[in-house]
Every structure is written in structure tokens, then in C-alpha cells.
Amino acid sequence: MLVHILLLALIAQVKTTSICDRKLCVCWVKNVQNEDYQGENVQCSYADADILQSNYELPDIVNSLDLSSNKIEKVQSSALLDSTTLIELLLHDNAITTIEINSFQLPELKRLDLSGNLLDHIHREVFRDLTKLEYLNLANNRFTTFTKMNFHHLSNLNDVILDNNNIGPSLKGTNLFDRSGSGLTNKIKSLSISGINLNTVPDNFFVDAYDISTLIISNNNISDVFEIPFTLKHLDLSDNPIRDISGEDFTDLIALQELNLDNLLIKEVPDYIFEHLPSLRKLTLERNNNLVNFSKLAFGRDVLDDPAEFKLERLSLKGSRLTRLDEALAVPLGELTELDLQGNPWKCDCNFVWVKTLQLSDQSTQHLRCDKPTPLFNAKVFDLHEKYFTCEIRHRGFEIAIVVICATLGIVAMWVFLCLPTRKTGCGFLKNMYGPSTAYSVLPMAASFHNDVER
Structure with missing residues (x-):
């Protein structure tokens, strides 16, 4: 009898062993002030592919559970996925192909990361009990259509990452915010659809995204700037084959604070393109290998003299093909807290020396170097004395005057050489060339007079 009691006690102990007792x-406990919830954080990454099949349980009060990088292939019902306090669950970078229904018994869960797996379909009932879910990351899986993700019914979902799933072709005839029940809800505030093989963004594509403030739509095949939601605060259009941008593309975006235009195919930043972005604080135009012209009026004309309305704080033009910037930009650029001009083939002449008056950090000047003229190649701009920033004096009118004077002096010299008394024969030679000589005009007259006397 005593043996049976001890055996039952041992079994009960095994069943209630905490996951925190595992060596891996x-x-x-993360003590952070002003957090809504305090609890234990459990980190079990790189632990065991069969960890969900173990008998370990979570602590009574748990905040976050990290099961990433365990080579888990199937998510199933487990004591580790049954908690009334868990807020964050990390299952990224496994080999998950299947998530069974009723796997998640997590009524308080707000953040779920399933990125970096092998998922191509999620049953609608999988998320049934995750009524408070706010953040969902499904990046780097194998979805080919967002209709197989089935998260429309998650009424509190506001932050979704779908990067690097080949769902772009399926969006040609279907709106991502489809009201039929398969798309995103109109409560989405942040959406990342980078690298989904999207070619075009149809008109009114975001018409139902009433509250969207962050849109990352980089690394696609978009060639034209689309109708941008006016509610956006953060827009990332980088790594798309966009060839032209204009002020009309960014009108009425009064809330936009950050704009990323890295690695496009644009050749110039035209006049007034950023003039009507009153809230813009951060602008990046990095790695634009075709960009050769940045208009002095890109931010409008008013800021050139009075930067009071110039609210931009950070600007990066790193790694483009700019050779010069107009000195008129010295006033607005001088107001920036961060400016990066590195990695451009700058022409260090008298038209560029004004850049040395800008207050740049040491980190932002390390690769700010000259490309031309040849004697200054690869020299650090801020290490060079101003006397080296010179320009060749070339005036067209001056050059013409020099040519005329030289030609005139040449003609005078030739006349002096040929027509002085010691050079009379030469001067006569010129007269024979350019007009009748004295001998040729007088002799016929003398002959005529002699004939008249004989008669």
C-alpha cells in the first residue's frame, strides 16, 4: 500500500514539474515599471524538438514563453500552451507544418510569432480562443494566398507581418482588406508585406484601412507610387523598381513622420516633392544608384531662407550617386540633428566647401569622401582644408576676347613684317594678291598718251 502511495506521489510530481527546472x-522575472502585467519569462529556445510533448508545465504566473529554434514540426495540445496569464508566445524559426485545432489555450495571449516555419495553411479554428491577440507574425512561411491564413475574425488584431510569403499574385483580383471575411479587418494599424511578389497596388486597395499608420511594402515589383493612405505615419517603399517620384505622390499625407525611399531607380529628387509633408521627421534615400540630382527646392522654397517650418530631423542620402548639393540647402540641412552624406562620389570644389560648415557627427564623416578632382580622390571631406576646394576660372566671354586679341595681334604682326620700308617687295606682293598694283594701272595710260602725240 505504501509503495502505491509513493508511486502516485512520484507520478504527480513528474506531472507538475515546472519547465523552469529544465537545464536548457x-x-x-523582468521588472519593468508601468507594465500592465508582471510575470516570469521562460526562454527554452534550442532545447528539444519534442518539448511540446513533455510533461513540463509553465509557472503559475508567466508573461512570455520562447520556444523558438527547436525544430518543432507540429504544434499540438500541450501543458506549455495552456495558461491563463501568458501574453507572448514565440515559435519562430522551427519547422512547423501543422497547427492542430485547440492547440492554443491562451485566452490572454496578445503576441504570437510563427515566422520562419513551413506553414502554407492555418485552419480557422486554430485562432478561435485567441480573442485578445494584437500582434501576429507569419513572415517567411509558404503561404501563396492570404485567404489560407484565416485571421479575419481576430477583432483585436492590429499588427500583422506577412513578409516573404508569395501572396502577391493572389492579390491581383482580391483586396487584402476583403470584407467577405477572408481579409484583414479595418482595425489594422501596422502592416508589413515586404517581399510578397506584389507587382501593382490597385486603386482603393487601402480604402477600408481606416486606422493604418504603418505600411512596409518594400522589396516588391512595384514600379509606380500608388494611392497612399492619408493616415500613415510610417511608409517604407524601399527596394522597388520605382523610376520617378513627384510631389503629387505625397500630397495630403499630413500625418507622415517617416519615409523610406531606399534603393529605387530614381534619377532625381525633384522640386517641391517633400514640401507638403508637415510632420515628416525622418527621410532616408539610401543606396539609390541612379540618383544624381537632389533639387534645392525639394523641401520647398520657404525653408531656404527661414527654416522655422522645417521639421525634418534626420536625413540620409548614403550610398547614392550624388556629386554635388546646392549651397542653398545649407540653411535647412543645418537644422538637422542627423545627416548622412557618406558613400557618394562628391566633387570637392568651391561649390561643395559649404558642406564643411554643417555640424556632422564623427560617425557620419568617416566615409564622406571626395571622388573628384583626381588629386583629392578618397580624401575625407572634413579632413581637408578649405583652400583645397577650388574651381577653375572659366568664362566663355573672357575666352572669346582672348581669341580675338590674339588674332588681331597676329594680323598686325604680319602687316609690320611685310610692309615696313625694308619689306616693300613683300608689301607689293600682298597688293598683287589683294588688288591692282601701281605699275599695272599707270603703264597703259602712258602708252595711250604717246600714241596721241604722234598723231
Whole structure:
């Protein structure tokens, strides 16, 4: 009898063993002020592919559970996925192909990361009990259509990452915010659809995204700037084959604070393109290998004299093909807290020396170097004395005057050489060439007079 009691006690102990007792797991309490919830954080990445099949349980009060990089292939019902306090669950970078229904018994879960797996379909009932879910990351999976993700019914979902799933072709005839029940809800505030093989963005594509403030639509095949939601605060259009941008593309975006235009195919930043972005604080135009012209009126004309309305704080033009910037930009650029001009083939002449008056950090000047003229190649701009920033004096009118004077002096010299008394024969030679000589005009007259006397 005593043996049976001890055996039952041992079994009960095994069943209630905490995951924190595992050598490959680490548990700690993160004390952060002003957080809504305090609890233990459990880190069990790189632990065991069968970890969900173990008998370990979570602490009574747990905040976050990290099961990433465990080579998990199937998510199933487990004591580790049954908690009334868990807020964050990380299952990224596994080999998950299947998520069974009723796997997640996590009524308080707000953040779920399933990125970097092998998922191509999620049953609608999988998320049934995740009524408070706000953040969902499904990047780097194998979805080919967002209709197989089935998260429309998640009424509190506001932050979605779908990067690097080949769902772009399926969006040609279907709106991502489809009201039929398969798309995103109109409560989405942040959406990332980078690298989904999207070619075009149809008109009114975001018409139902009433509250969207962040849109990352980089690394696609978009060639034209589309109708941008006016509610956006952060827009990333980088790594798309966009050839032209204009002020009309960014009108009425009064809330936009950050704009990323890296690695496009644009050749110039035209006049007034950023003039009507009153809230813009950060602008990046990096790695634009075709960009050769940045208009002095890109931010409008008013800021050139009075930067009071110039609210931009950070600007990066790193790694483009700019050779010069107009000195008129010295006033607005001088107001920036961060400016990066590195990695451009700058022409260090008298028209560029004004850049040395800008207050740049040491980190932003390390690769700010000259490309021309040849004697200054690869020299650090801020290490050069101003006397080296010179320009050749070339005036067209001056050059013409020099040519005329030289030609005149040449003609005078030739006349002096040929027509002085010691050079009379030469002067006569010129007269024979350019007009009748004295001998040729007098002799016929003398002959005529002699004939008249004989008669």
C-alpha cells in the first residue's frame, strides 16, 4: 500500500514539474515599471524538438514563453500552451507544418510569432480562443494566398507581418482588406508585406484601412507610387523598381513622420516633392544608384531662407550617386540633428566647401569622401582644408576676347613684317594678291598718251 502511495506521489510530481527546472530553459522575472502585467519569462529556445510533448508545465504566473529554434514540426495540445496569464508566445524559426485545432489555450495571449516555419495553411479554428491577440507574425512561411491564413475574425488584431510569403499574385483580383471575411479587418494599424511578389497596388486597395499608420511594402515589383493612405505615419517603399517620384505622390499625407525611399531607380529628387509633408521627421534615400540630382527646392522654397517650418530631423542620402548639393540647402540641412552624406562620389570644389560648415557627427564623416578632382580622390571631406576646394576660372566671354586679341595681334604682326620700308617687295606682293598694283594701272595710260602725240 505504501509503495502505491509513493508511486502516485512520484507520478504527480513528474506531472507538475515546472519547465523552469529544465537545464536548457531559463526563467526570470523582468521588472519593468508601468507594465500592465508582471510575470516570469521562460526562454527554452534550442532545447528539444519534442518539448511540446513533455510533461513540463509553465509557472503559475508567466508573461512570455520562447520556444523558438527547436525544430518543432507540429504544434499540438500541450501543458506549455495552456495558461491563463501568458501574453507572448514565440515559435519562430522551427519547422512547423501543422497547427492542430485547440492547440492554443491562451485566452490572454496578445503576441504570437510563427515566422520562419513551413506553414502554407492555418485552419480557422486554430485562432478561435485567441480573442485578445494584437500582434501576429507569419513572415517567411509558404503561404501563396492570404485567404489560407484565416485571421479575419481576430477583432483585436492590429499588427500583422506577412513578409516573404508569395501572396502577391493572389492579390491581383482580391483586396487584402476583403470584407467577405477572408481579409484583414479595418482595425489594422501596422502592416508589413515586404517581399510578397506584389507587382501593382490597385486603386482603393487601402480604402477600408481606416486606422493604418504603418505600411512596409518594400522589396516588391512595384514600379509606380500608388494611392497612399492619408493616415500613415510610417511608409517604407524601399527596394522597388520605382523610376520617378513627384510631389503629387505625397500630397495630403499630413500625418507622415517617416519615409523610406531606399534603393529605387530614381534619377532625381525633384522640386517641391517633400514640401507638403508637415510632420515628416525622418527621410532616408539610401543606396539609390541612379540618383544624381537632389533639387534645392525639394523641401520647398520657404525653408531656404527661414527654416522655422522645417521639421525634418534626420536625413540620409548614403550610398547614392550624388556629386554635388546646392549651397542653398545649407540653411535647412543645418537644422538637422542627423545627416548622412557618406558613400557618394562628391566633387570637392568651391561649390561643395559649404558642406564643411554643417555640424556632422564623427560617425557620419568617416566615409564622406571626395571622388573628384583626381588629386583629392578618397580624401575625407572634413579632413581637408578649405583652400583645397577650388574651381577653375572659366568664362566663355573672357575666352572669346582672348581669341580675338590674339588674332588681331597676329594680323598686325604680319602687316609690320611685310610692309615696313625694308619689306616693300613683300608689301607689293600682298597688293598683287589683294588688288591692282601701281605699275599695272599707270603703264597703259602712258602708252595711250604717246600714241596721241604722234598723231
